[in-house]
Amino acid sequence: MLRKLLLTSLLCAAGAVQAATPMVTPGQSLAATCYNCHGPQGVSTAAIPSLAGRSAASIVETMTEYKSGKRTGTIMPQIAKGYTDAQIASIATYLSQQKP
Numbered sequence: 001m002l003r004k005l006l007l008t009s010l011l012c013a014a015g016a017v018q019a020a021t022p023m024v025t026p027g028q029s030l031a032a033t034c035y036n037c038h039g040p041q042g043v044s045t046a047a048i049p050s051l052a053g054r055s056a057a058s059i060v061e062t063m064t065e066y067k068s069g070k071r072t073g074t075i076m077p078q079i080a081k082g083y084t085d086a087q088i089a090s091i092a093t094y095l096s097q098q099k100p
């Protein structure tokens, strides 16, 4: 009986944690793939530029140029090719909403 009660309360607690967690958008999780190099939440403290707070349009434009080969780079051309235009748009929107 006690075990059952304990299990029930554990399950309830887990449910409460899940309910309190804000929904993760596709843009948010895809943008996380940029943070290794561009800093947590797109805020860089190193040589690679920050992305947080840039306009979505400029991020989309740059990524599209990397993708097409119009803009050159060491790594970004390969990275940009790994995302669809829709994915790039959602990443750009999310990053533009982050505090620089």
Ligand code: HEC
Binding pocket: 030, 031, 033, 034, 035, 036, 037, 038, 048, 049, 051, 058, 059, 062, 063, 072, 073, 074, 075, 076, 077, 079, 091
């Ligand atoms: C492996 C490291 C790495 C990852 C991961 C990475 N970048 Fe980059 N990024 C760079 C480097 C290095 C540059 C400088 C250009 C170059 O050498 O390719 C750059 C440049 C850029 C620029 C141009 C910045 C400017 O001011 O010229 C944008 C925009 C950009 N990255 C967006 C992204 C986005 C969006 C992602 C995630 C989808 C991402 N990057 C993931 C390393 C990375």
